[in-house]
Structure formats: structure tokens, C-alpha cells
Amino acid sequence: MVHEIYAVKFAEYVGTRGGYFFNAPADAHETPWPIDYFVWLIRGEEGDIVLDAGFSAATARKRGRTHLRSPADGLRLLGVDPATVPLVILSHFHYDHVGDLGPFETARFVVQDREMAFWTGRYASRAEFRHVVEVGDLHDLLQANYDGRLWFVDGDEELFDGVEVHLIEGHTPGIQAVRVATAAGPVVLAVDASHFYANIEGDAPFAILHSLAGMYAGFDRLRRLAGRHGTIVPGHDPEIMRRFEPVPGLEGIAVRIA
Numbered sequence: 438m439v440h441e442i443y444a445v446k447f448a449e450y451v452g453t454r455g456g457y458f459f460n461a462p463a464d465a466h467e468t469p470w471p472i473d474y475f476v477w478l479i480r481g482e483e484g485d486i487v488l489d490a491g492f493s494a495a496t497a498r499k500r501g502r503t504h505l506r507s508p509a510d511g512l513r514l515l516g517v518d519p520a521t522v523p524l525v526i527l528s529h530f531h532y533d534h535v536g537d538l539g540p541f542e543t544a545r546f547v548v549q550d551r552e553m554a555f556w557t558g559r560y561a562s563r564a565e566f567r568h569v570v571e572v573g574d575l576h577d578l579l580q581a582n583y584d585g586r587l588w589f590v591d592g593d594e595e596l597f598d599g600v601e602v603h604l605i606e607g608h609t610p611g612i613q614a615v616r617v618a619t620a621a622g623p624v625v626l627a628v629d630a631s632h633f634y635a636n637i638e639g640d641a642p643f644a645i646l647h648s649l650a651g652m653y654a655g656f657d658r659l660r661r662l663a664g665r666h667g668t669i670v671p672g673h674d675p676e677i678m679r680r681f682e683p684v685p686g687l688e689g690i691a692v693r694i695a
Contacts, residue, residue, distance in 0.1 A: 441695065442695050446511070446691070447506050449503050450474075456470070457470055474533055475489075487525045492571075508540075525545070526615055528629060535577075557579070600617055601617075606655045626670050630656075631643075
């Protein structure tokens with residue numbers, strides 16, 4: 438089964454290159470480096486599937502990000518009713534990916550066992566981990582679990598014909614990428630397994646990581662998943678809005694990946 442894929446931009450920020458790349462040279466901390474925030478729509482015969490839930494305007498204010506629209510409102514522009522979306526894949530639990538679950542009132546959320554175990558475990562409160570999550574978001578995920586709304590995956594799994602999740606090492610203990618069958622060939626939505634094209638194309642790890650060796654292994658895994666004729670799409674690169682065709686009438690907001 439083939440699917441369509443759309444990227445929907447909901448927020449942006451300008452950091453520095455040194456803040457985003459592991460072991461960057463000192464002068465890189467003076468180099469501006471923009472970052473975009475997306476949620477993703479996978480559209481097929483089984484219905485609409487959403488990848489990630491973004492973050493709220495309140496979290497944007499707290500963290501100094503420019504919140505352009507809610508992720509749910511961005512999806513509505515593509516004709517999606519978040520309240521009826523049956524499935525939301527959560528790539529990992531950082532604040533910018535699980536921070537606005539509320540509009541997805543009836544969805545099940547696909548999560549990796551290892552991701553849930555880590556963020557409810559003994560090391561999550563340590564400073565370098567604590568600052569990339571919002572405790573309220575984790576509470577919402579725990580509530581969803583007790584409500585029977587989490588679909589736990591241990592490793593790799595085909596969710597539907599042509600939609601697969603794959604455990605990728607590196608950025609967090611349980612980050613998962615999504616491989617989708619499209620008319621243009623396989624598309625691998627790397628999310629934060631590769632934030633920017635510069636990560637995967639330059640073999641350059643992102644600055645926030647759980648395992649350096651795991652991140653390198655993750656780059657190799659992404660390449661294998663895409664194969665010779667597939668496409669790897671990073672999770673935060675503003676270049677996405679230029680490399681892919683804008684949705685008519687939604688220029689600067691949404692692009693069609695495949």
C-alpha cells in the first residue's frame with residue numbers, strides 16, 4: 438500500500454551551530470542556525486496517521502520558541518480532524534514531540550518500551566536529561582497508558598501495510614523512525630535520529646544524545662532503511678520547506694514529501 442506524506446511546520450527558532458552539533462568548534466557557537474518544528478501526516482487507505490504532537494504555545498513561551506500555530510491547527514489546514522485521528526506515532530518523549538496530545542482525543546499513541554522505561558526510570562531527573570522534557574507531558578503519557586491508549590512496541594514493527602516503526606539508537610534510548618511506502622519509493626522520516634541534513638549527510642552527530650556510538654549506528658541504520666532509491670527526511674531542517682513541493686495555499690506551512 439502506498440501513502441502520501443506531508444510535513445506541517447508549527448514553530449521555529451534560531452540557535453547556533455555550536456548548540457546543535459556535537460563537539461563543534463568554538464567559533465560555531467557564534468554562527469546562527471535556524472531550526473523548524475514539524476508534525477507529520479501520513480495519509481493512506483487505513484486513514485490519517487500523525488507522527489508526533491509538537492508542543493503548546495505555553496511551552497513555546499517558556500522556552501523562547503516562536504509558536505506559529507498549534508500542531509492541531511496546522512493539521513486542520515490539511516483537512517484533518519485531530520479529534521478523530523486513530524493513531525499518533527510518538528518518535529520520542531522530548532518536549533517538542535509529545536507536548537500537545539490533548540487535541541488527539543481518541544487516538545492511540547505508538548511508543549517504544551525503552552522510551553517509556555527511561556523517562557519513568559532512575560536517570561530521567563538528571564540535569565542533562567531533565568531539561569529536554571516537560572514533566573506535565575510525561576504525566577499525560579502516563580495517564581494515556583492507564584487509559585489503555587498506548588501501543589507499545591519493542592524494536593521494529595509494521596503498524597499497517599507500508600508503515601513501519603524502527604528503533605534507532607543515539608538521540609534517546611527509544612527513539613523511533615518511521616519508514617513509509619510511497620509512490621516515489623520508501624521514505625524514512627528520521628525525526629530526531631537526524632535533526633538536519635547536515636547530520637546524516639555529514640555523519641555529524643547532534644549535540645543532545647544518549648549514546649554517541651548509538652547515534653553513528655543510527656545514521657547507518659537510516660541509510661539501510663532508505664536503501665539506494667529511498668529518501669531520508671530529517672526532523673527539523675528548514676531546508677525541508679524548500680526541497681519539497683508546498684501544498685497549494687499553504688506555502689510556508691505545509692509541504693508534500695511524497
